[in-house]
Amino acid sequence: MKYEVRRRLWAALLILGFFVVWELLCIMLNVSDLVLPRPSQALTTLVLRFDVLWPHILQTLMTTMVGFALGVVVGVVIGASIGVSKTAYDTAYPLLIGFSSIPKVAVVPILVLWFGVGTVPAILTALAMCFFPIVVNIATGLATTEPDLEDVLKVLGANKFDILWNVGLPRTMPFFFASLKIAVTFAFVGTVLAETVASNRGIGNVMMKASSNFDVPLLFAGLFILSGLGVALYVVFSLIEKRVAGWATTRRDDATIM
Amino acid sequence: MIDQQVPMPAEPIVSDRHRPPAVELSRASVTFGRDDKRLLALSSTDLRIEEGEFVALVGPSGCGKSTILKLTSGLLGPSSGVVLVGGREVGAKMMRIGMAFQNPTMLPWLTIERNVMLPLKIVEPYRSAFRQKCKGEYRDRVHELLAEVGLSRFAGHYPWQLSGGMLQRANLCRALIHEPQLLLLDEPFGALDQFTREELWGALQSLWMKLRPTVLLVTHDLKEAGFLASRICVMSARPGRIINDSPIDFPRPRTVPMTFEPQFVELNQRLRAMIEEARTDADKEGEEL
Numbered sequence A: 001m002k003y004e005v006r007r008r009l010w011a012a013l014l015i016l017g018f019f020v021v022w023e024l025l026c027i028m029l030n031v032s033d034l035v036l037p038r039p040s041q042a043l044t045t046l047v048l049r050f051d052v053l054w055p056h057i058l059q060t061l062m063t064t065m066v067g068f069a070l071g072v073v074v075g076v077v078i079g080a081s082i083g084v085s086k087t088a089y090d091t092a093y094p095l096l097i098g099f100s101s102i103p104k105v106a107v108v109p110i111l112v113l114w115f116g117v118g119t120v121p122a123i124l125t126a127l128a129m130c131f132f133p134i135v136v137n138i139a140t141g142l143a144t145t146e147p148d149l150e151d152v153l154k155v156l157g158a159n160k161f162d163i164l165w166n167v168g169l170p171r172t173m174p175f176f177f178a179s180l181k182i183a184v185t186f187a188f189v190g191t192v193l194a195e196t197v198a199s200n201r202g203i204g205n206v207m208m209k210a211s212s213n214f215d216v217p218l219l220f221a222g223l224f225i226l227s228g229l230g231v232a233l234y235v236v237f238s239l240i241e242k243r244v245a246g247w248a249t250t251r252r253d254d255a256t257i258m
Numbered sequence B: 001m002i003d004q005q006v007p008m009p010a011e012p013i014v015s016d017r018h019r020p021p022a023v024e025l026s027r028a029s030v031t032f033g034r035d036d037k038r039l040l041a042l043s044s045t046d047l048r049i050e051e052g053e054f055v056a057l058v059g060p061s062g063c064g065k066s067t068i069l070k071l072t073s074g075l076l077g078p079s080s081g082v083v084l085v086g087g088r089e090v091g092a093k094m095m096r097i098g099m100a101f102q103n104p105t106m107l108p109w110l111t112i113e114r115n116v117m118l119p120l121k122i123v124e125p126y127r128s129a130f131r132q133k134c135k136g137e138y139r140d141r142v143h144e145l146l147a148e149v150g151l152s153r154f155a156g157h158y159p160w161q162l163s164g165g166m167l168q169r170a171n172l173c174r175a176l177i178h179e180p181q182l183l184l185l186d187e188p189f190g191a192l193d194q195f196t197r198e199e200l201w202g203a204l205q206s207l208w209m210k211l212r213p214t215v216l217l218v219t220h221d222l223k224e225a226g227f228l229a230s231r232i233c234v235m236s237a238r239p240g241r242i243i244n245d246s247p248i249d250f251p252r253p254r255t256v257p258m259t260f261e262p263q264f265v266e267l268n269q270r271l272r273a274m275i276e277e278a279r280t281d282a283d284k285e286g287e288e289l
Helices: A002-028 A039-048 A050-083 A086-100 A108-115 A119-143 A147-155 A160-198 A203-212 A216-244 B065-073 B112-122 B127-133 B137-148 B164-176 B194-211 B222-228 B262-285
Strands: B023-032 B039-049 B054-058 B080-085 B097-100 B182-186 B214-218 B231-235 B242-247
Touching: A002 A039, A039 A050, A039 A216, A050 A086, A050 A119, A050 A160, A050 A203, A050 A216, A086 A119, A108 A119, A108 A160, A119 A160, A147 A160, A147 B097, A147 B112, A160 A203, A160 A216, A160 B112, A203 A216, B023 B065, B039 B065, B039 B080, B039 B242, B054 B065, B054 B222, B065 B080, B065 B097, B065 B182, B065 B214, B097 B164, B112 B127, B112 B137, B112 B164, B127 B137, B137 B164, B164 B182, B164 B194, B194 B222, B214 B222, B222 B262, B231 B262, B242 B262
Parallel strands: B054 B214, B054 B231, B097 B182, B182 B214
Antiparallel strands: B023 B039, B023 B080, B231 B242
């Protein structure tokens, strides 16, 4: 426990130190706020213009969550269907790799062509960014299920679905939730990406406009918001992971039962 | 105690001539691997177990004892020959089978209570009523059984919080909870200390006397075989065959002090000698195939 507190303290101090050094360097070297604003300036801008920024924050968050939710559905369905059979896994994997290695920014113009500028391409970009880690994790989780555990059910005369439901899926949960943490941050990146290129709302768009107006403090305020949101989403999903798939990690803590 | 040479079947204990034997292996062989790496694990084995019998399978390690269990449970198909369970080809929904594996494979995401309850969730007729009864009747039943093996305090614990011996006891409970007609035990007491083991022999014996399931027990422990079984089959070294089949007619309930009586000791020594011989024979012949 003591170690835990110390660890957090150091992490917080490092973050604080980072901003203090940044602030001091800017003052000492007399850096213009058109190049690199001090963190205090960015923070002030953030607070002062929060009422203007708030709808954009909501927009980005909403788009991310919708894209992420769709990504989870798509990811789980594809992951489960290729995870249950080795043949399906081997057959589909190259195509999935091919798809996932396309830089998603290259897809945005196509989406704009199909759906016009706005929220839809952003949602789809978020989806495209985030479903792959889910597919891989679900498929791997299912494919690596210990035959011993399946045998327990097979002996009882369980059918394939019973085995999937009682062994395969629970066994895969830790993989699934670990992938959600990653996927949600990916979805977020996808959203901001699409907003930057092709949208008139959202934090990505705000930053784009700020950049063309040389409103550098606002640009950095946007950056702060993005990193804050990203961390928040990550934290939320790690907490969910801990609650739902705690059995896979509690062994190491060796103390509380979730 | 009369020795009988295989393949003559032993006399059924619960005699009902019209019913098929609980388990019947005829000329069953199992080969693992292919071509050069072929390994004959079980060679043309005949084994007939009548309903209600308690058969112990002993023999040198690697002789195919567990293979016979896997054949009977349907986890493995014979490479040649026939395996019938309850008169029907293995694999179809046959009879209620309970199996305790060598490793207590508890599902790590379920509490002990839930793990033990698992067969009730899968096997008919319990399955249909599972949703209504899993919080009441079934739960009581699980707790009752756990209490019998001294695990009542651990019902709510997760497998990783229990010791190896405790897990094996839970493992046994899981094999028994649905009152199987055929109980397959693969060295279920292996990781236990002597006293717990003897205690569980007693528990298993009384359960068997009460419910009379057909039991096939694989074990290394000759004393255990003598204590529990109504018939002991000795297997040769790989490729396994059954080389001796003797009924054990000590009166029941058997007790631990009985295991020190001359007849019991004599049985032990006889079995020992047979296995010893099987092992040295195998050494002489060297690796086959």
